[in-house]
Amino acid sequence: MALQSGPVMSLDEVNAFLVRDFPQIAPGRDFIVEAVGPLSARMLLAASEKHLRPGGTISGPSMFALADVALYVAILAQIGPVALAVTTNLNINFLRRPAPGDLIAECRLLKLGKRLAVGEVSLFSPGDDDPVAHATGTYSIPPV
Amino acid sequence: MALQSGPVMSLDEVNAFLVRDFPQIAPGRDFIVEAVGPLSARMLLAASEKHLRPGGTISGPSMFALADVALYVAILAQIGPVALAVTTNLNINFLRRPAPGDLIAECRLLKLGKRLAVGEVSLFSPGDDDPVAHATGTYSIPPV
Amino acid sequence: MALQSGPVMSLDEVNAFLVRDFPQIAPGRDFIVEAVGPLSARMLLAASEKHLRPGGTISGPSMFALADVALYVAILAQIGPVALAVTTNLNINFLRRPAPGDLIAECRLLKLGKRLAVGEVSLFSPGDDDPVAHATGTYSIPPV
Amino acid sequence: MALQSGPVMSLDEVNAFLVRDFPQIAPGRDFIVEAVGPLSARMLLAASEKHLRPGGTISGPSMFALADVALYVAILAQIGPVALAVTTNLNINFLRRPAPGDLIAECRLLKLGKRLAVGEVSLFSPGDDDPVAHATGTYSIPPV
Numbered sequence: 001m002a003l004q005s006g007p008v009m010s011l012d013e014v015n016a017f018l019v020r021d022f023p024q025i026a027p028g029r030d031f032i033v034e035a036v037g038p039l040s041a042r043m044l045l046a047a048s049e050k051h052l053r054p055g056g057t058i059s060g061p062s063m064f065a066l067a068d069v070a071l072y073v074a075i076l077a078q079i080g081p082v083a084l085a086v087t088t089n090l091n092i093n094f095l096r097r098p099a100p101g102d103l104i105a106e107c108r109l110l111k112l113g114k115r116l117a118v119g120e121v122s123l124f125s126p127g128d129d130d131p132v133a134h135a136t137g138t139y140s141i142p143p144v
Numbered sequence: 145m146a147l148q149s150g151p152v153m154s155l156d157e158v159n160a161f162l163v164r165d166f167p168q169i170a171p172g173r174d175f176i177v178e179a180v181g182p183l184s185a186r187m188l189l190a191a192s193e194k195h196l197r198p199g200g201t202i203s204g205p206s207m208f209a210l211a212d213v214a215l216y217v218a219i220l221a222q223i224g225p226v227a228l229a230v231t232t233n234l235n236i237n238f239l240r241r242p243a244p245g246d247l248i249a250e251c252r253l254l255k256l257g258k259r260l261a262v263g264e265v266s267l268f269s270p271g272d273d274d275p276v277a278h279a280t281g282t283y284s285i286p287p288v
Numbered sequence: 289m290a291l292q293s294g295p296v297m298s299l300d301e302v303n304a305f306l307v308r309d310f311p312q313i314a315p316g317r318d319f320i321v322e323a324v325g326p327l328s329a330r331m332l333l334a335a336s337e338k339h340l341r342p343g344g345t346i347s348g349p350s351m352f353a354l355a356d357v358a359l360y361v362a363i364l365a366q367i368g369p370v371a372l373a374v375t376t377n378l379n380i381n382f383l384r385r386p387a388p389g390d391l392i393a394e395c396r397l398l399k400l401g402k403r404l405a406v407g408e409v410s411l412f413s414p415g416d417d418d419p420v421a422h423a424t425g426t427y428s429i430p431p432v
Numbered sequence: 433m434a435l436q437s438g439p440v441m442s443l444d445e446v447n448a449f450l451v452r453d454f455p456q457i458a459p460g461r462d463f464i465v466e467a468v469g470p471l472s473a474r475m476l477l478a479a480s481e482k483h484l485r486p487g488g489t490i491s492g493p494s495m496f497a498l499a500d501v502a503l504y505v506a507i508l509a510q511i512g513p514v515a516l517a518v519t520t521n522l523n524i525n526f527l528r529r530p531a532p533g534d535l536i537a538e539c540r541l542l543k544l545g546k547r548l549a550v551g552e553v554s555l556f557s558p559g560d561d562d563p564v565a566h567a568t569g570t571y572s573i574p575p576v
Contacts, residue, residue: 050194060231061209068204087204088548089521089570091235091379093406093424095399110410110422111383115547116520116572118381120408120422122398134398134408136381136424138521138570140548232404233377233426235523237550237568239543254554254566255527259403260376260428262525264552264566266542278542278552280525280568282377282426284404338482348519349497356492375492379523 007036007077014077031069036077039109039119043070047101056100063103064092067121067135070105075117075139078109085117090137098132099125115141151180151221158221175213183253183263185218191245200244207247208236211265211279214251219261219283222253229261234281242276243269259285295324295365302365319357327397327407329362335389344388351391352380355409355423358395363405363427366397373405378425386420387413403429439468439509446509463501471541471551473506479533488532495535496524499553499567502539507549507571510541517549522569530564531557547573 009017015033030051035042043066045051051062058066068087075085104126109119116138123133153161159177174195179186187210189195195206202210212231219229248270253263260282267277297305303321318339323330331354333339339350346354356375363373392414397407404426411421441449447465462483467474475498477483483494490498500519507517536558541551548570555565 060212060234061205064208064234065205087238088550089235089237090204090208091233091424091523093233093398093426094231095406110381110419118383118422118520131398134406134424136379136422138381232406235379235568237542237570239550254525254563262376262527262566275542278550278568280523280566282525348500348522349493352496352522353493375526377523377525378492378496379521381521382519 006038008080009036009077011036014073017076017081018073031066033073034104036073039074039078039112041070041074041077041105041107043073043105043107045103045105047103057098058103060094063094063098063123063133064090064135066103066105066123067092067107067133068137070107070121071109071117071119071135071137071139074107074109074119075112075141078112079141085139085141088116088138088140090135092133092135094133096130096132098123099128102126103132113141115143117141150182152224153180153221155180158217161220161225162217175210177217178248180217180221183218183222183256185214185221185249185251187214187217187249187251189247189249191247201242202247204238207238207242207267207277208234208279210247210249210267211236211251211277212281214249214265215253215261215263215279215281215283218251218253218263219256219285222256223285229283229285232260232282232284234279236277236279238277240274240276242267243272246270247276257285259287261285294326296368297324297365299324302361305364305369306361319354321361322392324361324365327362327366327400329358329365329393329395331358331361331393331395333391333393335391345386346391348382351382351386351411351421352378352423354391354393354411355380355395355421356425358393358409359397359405359407359423359425359427362395362397362407363400363429366400367429373427373429376404376426376428378423380421380423382421384418384420386411387416390414391420401429403431405429438470440512441468441509443468446505449508449513450505463498465505466536468505468509471506471510471544473502473509473537473539475502475505475537475539477535477537479535489530490535492526495526495530495555495565496522496567498535498537498555499524499539499565500569502537502553503541503549503551503567503569503571506539506541506551507544507573510544511573517571517573520548520570520572522567524565524567526565528562528564530555531560534558535564545573547575549573 122131410419
């Protein structure tokens with residue numbers, strides 16, 4: 001597990017990279033990287049009209065997107081912007097209805113191999129300890 | 145499997161129900177129900193700016209949304225608009241990069257129980273036999 | 289989440305229940321419940337011939353069984369031996385080759401509802417912090 | 433998808449390979465390859481004491497094992513015994529209680545890439561059209 005060495009990109013570097021190269025996941029800054037750490041990342045999805053379903057809660061596809069991008073950010077911060085990793089599998093369990101408003105994703109990498117990275121992500125309504133959803137996903141990392 | 149009896153809602157009834165009650169999944173008619181059958185449904189996601197990633201292909205979250213709604217439609221057509229089913233689990237494998245443009249979802253229910261419905265969905269670029277993604281999902285059906 | 293109240297069965301009660309009612313998962317005591325806590329359980333799979341693959345490591349199906357029974361035990365300890373819960377979904381990621389010998393499962397319930405319980409399980413070789421596998425599973429809890 | 437070209441190993445060759453190199457999955461011939469085809473395989477799990485749970489139905493871990501080995505066989509038949517593929521992910525939905533006795537697995541590969549193979553497997557009680565379980569799995573194929 002790369003000896004749990006720290007991330008090679010700082011929070012500012014990750015955010016700058018996302019804004020420049022992934023405008024689609026940062027349009028108006030809906031997806032905000034709050035922290036990166038060793039094999040981990042925390043993100044916020046700022047609730048805006050296009051992510052909501054009736055009732056004002058974040059929709060399933062937006063929860064999927066938040067989990068997916070949190071995994072991507074955790075990998076990116078750890079290995080640097082050298083490779084174009086792609087999601088190969090994502091499994092998500094929806095656990096309870098979120099409160100209206102923003103969502104937070106806590107991601108932890110379970111494996112960071114040369115070819116595959118696997119991580120888990122818990123999604124929370126801010127201030128609530130019970131997760132609203134939990135995802136596990138795999139990214140394929142292309143050869144350098 | 146409930147005697148494989150046919151769906152209780154017609155294609156027109158399903159589309160009318162979606163447009164009226166789920167404006168968020170049919171804004172401008174991006175998600176179009178093309179066919180419903182016994183324990184099955186076929187949907188089209190019409191490519192529009194908000195579903196695309198750079199390169200013009202449908203994004204992962206939009207593929208998730210397409211698979212999820214195809215499952216919902218297959219259940220809805222079979223049991224009618226009587227219950228508010230919710231997704232509890234969705235597992236998706238991304239298999240190959242789609243061609244730029246629309247995507248088609250073919251959904252087949254594997255189980256339609258009183259409390260849980262499980263189905264699988266294959267996503268295709270129109271005219272191509274190799275799926276670009278494959279999902280399996282579970283809906284919880286509330287008590288009547 | 290039931291206010292995180294403690295389990296209703298003690299470790300001894302859970303083990304006695306398993307030995308009496310589930311001889312198939314406790315033949316010769318391969319699967320040992322080491323601890324139960326609030327929404328959690330820890331189990332040990334004692335390596336024996338029938339669980340091994342060439343090389344002396346625990347096989348994939350036995351890792352599946354360990355994750356599955358750890359989830360069952362965490363639910364059982366929390367709600368008591370009142371209902372016959374059944375697995376409806378289990379998703380497992382194999383992360384790295386385990387060391388030869390025993391395996392430990394750490395299970396944590398993410399949701400314990402009236403109809404569905406969802407939890408995650410990490411599998412470890414004793415003394416190693418990097419998980420060899422990670423599973424997420426759902427049990428259906430029948431009506432009382 | 434390798435142009436849907438046929439398998440490179442015959443049924444007899446696959447069975448001989450399994451018996452010789454994987455005694456643990458063919459002890460007394462519980463797992464029998466019934467057919468291999470282009471990107472597909474059909475297997476039988478012959479019910480024997482060790483695979484049963486009370487009631488005489490095949491246990492969950494044995495269903496997992498059957499799905500896993502069916503995927504392995506479909507890959508093996510297609511690419512030959514050249515590489516040591518390993519399971520990286522398996523997601524299984526248990527749909528209904530099987531009838532007591534044997535189980536059949538029908539496997540279909542969804543993707544056979546250079547590094548990853550993905551397939552789906554439906555498990556049936558012989559003579560029954562409704563699947564008792566459905567799995568989706570990924571194998572990692574090592575570099576040649």
